[in-house]
Amino acid sequence: KVGADRRAATGGGEGQGGMLEKRCRAGFDGVEEIKRHPFFVTIDWNKLYRKEIKPPFKPAVGRPEDTFHFDPEFTSRTPTDSPGVPPSANAHHLFRGFSFVASNLVQEPAQQEVHKITVHPIVQQLHGNNIHFTDGYEIKEDIGIGSYSVCKRCVHKATETEFAVKIIDKSKRDPSEEIEILLRYGQHPNIITLKDVYDDGKYVYLVMELMRGGELLDRILRQKCFSEREASAVLCTITRTVDYLHSQGVVHRDLKPSNILYMDESGNPDSIRICDFGFAKQLRAENGLLMTPCYTANFVAPEVLKRQGYDAACDIWSLGILLYTMLAGFTPFANGPDDTPEEILARIGSGKYALTGGNWDSVSDTAKDIVSKMLHVDPHQRLTAVQVLRHPWIVNREYLSQNQLSRQDVHLVKGAMAATYFALNRAPQAPRLEPVLSSNLAQRRGMKRLTSTRL
Incomplete structure (x- = not known):
């Protein structure tokens, strides 16, 4: 009754206005009344408590330690003495602002130079x-x-x-x-x-961090013994990382082998790092907020979603190029560094590549299947990162061959790979479609109609 009287006194206490009213923030039933409010009706509070609900976006943090502002796991710790940036060679600058330095007030205005530098x-x-x-x-x-x-x-x-x-x-x-x-x-x-x-x-x-192990492809091609089973382990690690990025609404868009490096000399798949995010994009709503794919339906324009899906498919295609090269010992669409961009693009557009002869005669059928599905010419029919991870060639890795795969000369393969991505970067952009009325013909017809009407 008290809660009802309070709501009546404040005009119902509904929505944000009711919550901002100090006397009736919680109502008679406390927080349970807030949880029952129509505004929160779609929230599963039990799942939220168990952290099973993905957030619509993740705020950027400068350091991992920044989370101590929010999580009890960190707030329960002993406070650390830190001005925000760890002590370094720049520590002598830390308290420079506390020293008084007299300004030269008699300096002529003309002599004062102001340098405006925009800092990120x-x-x-x-x-x-x-x-x-x-x-x-x-x-x-x-x-x-x-x-x-x-x-x-x-x-x-x-x-x-x-x-x-x-x-x-x-x-x-x-x-x-x-x-x-x-x-x-x-x-x-x-x-x-x-x-x-x-x-x-x-x-x-x-x-x-400094990548001491070098490029992935360079290391694999120089390795004395590299098998189909090892290729599966490498692809699994990279695809799992790409799947994580795609699940967060991030597409890399430049997954060429030179951007996949080893952290150290061990050659262990766990030391692989995806680098160079200069062409990467994050999925954003129309208001600029970052979104994860599960929250996009009501906030992101369809053409943005379509482009995002296309870019994700391009990431998988790049991984397909890498996998083909690891298994075959040569690239699928370029024979060497001297191939012209036109020749390479024609082969890519036709979707034709060899899956017979050489290493392919000893490689498993499941390997050929996953390669063909990752390199499918239609991006809509290409495997997603999740589907790659569920493919039998990844799941049943222990049954794959450990026989050494042969390969071409390292410099020849790397030259062919560089030629492939050079051709892709030089490919002409698709024409930008505009409304019909924007065409010159439609405008001329419009002018004729206007003239005839005036007559």
Whole structure:
């Protein structure tokens, strides 16, 4: 009765207004009354309590330790003394802002130069404007060079720990998406970890773990003994990681072998890392919020979903190229580095590749089946990451052959692979469709109708 009187006094107490009214936030039945409210009717509170419900999006965190703000597992721990960024070679900058430095008030306005540097918000949060990459790290030799970035080895001055730094030219590419994805999902064991970010206004510096084991394909082709069973283990690890990304609404879109590396020299599939998220995309609702696929139906435009599904299928196609090369010892659509892009694209478009002769005469039928389904020319009929993981060739790995697979010369195979992706990047974009009334013919007809009407 008291709860009813209170609701009557406040105009029903329904919705957000009722919850904001201090006297009737919980009502007569307390929190149970809130849980029964029509606004929350779709929530299974038991599943929510057991953490069985996937969140619609995951907020980015600068460090794994940031979760101590929310989870009782962390809030119950002894507080740590930290200003946010761990002590490093830049520690002498930490309290610089507490010192008084008299300004030169008599300086002429004309002599005052103001440099406006736009710094990435995450970098602003981590370092502010005063700390530069070279204050804490020493740059070493090149590791790799791309069209808009260069990757170098670097050494942390304070600890002498080796890292890799990706230096991105901001005038050529916005690194925001790549940074957010690495911060959100870089804690996955098979995704490269982002250690730190710096921004000097012109370049962004992404400090990441150093991949000492080299490229996946390079290592496999040089390995003395590589079997079908080992190929299954490698593909399983990579596909499991891709499935995790796809389940979070992330597509990589550049899964060429040079972006799949080994963390160390062990050659263990667990040390594989997916790198270079420069072309990766996150699924977003129309309001800009990140969404996971299970929450997209009511918030994401159909054409965005269609594009996302196409990009996910492209990821699987790239893994199919890798699998074919691991098993056959050569690439499916390029014979060598001298093949022209036109020749390669014609072969890709026809969907024809050899599954007989050479290694294919000794490879299992299930291997041929999964390869053909991953390289299907129609992206809608291609396997998904989940379907790849459920395929008998992955599930029944212990029954696969351990005989050594032969392969072509390492440089020839890598050259053919590079030619394949060069051809794909040069492929002409599909024409952008516009409304019929946008065509010149429709506009001319419209003008004629207008003229005849006036006459």
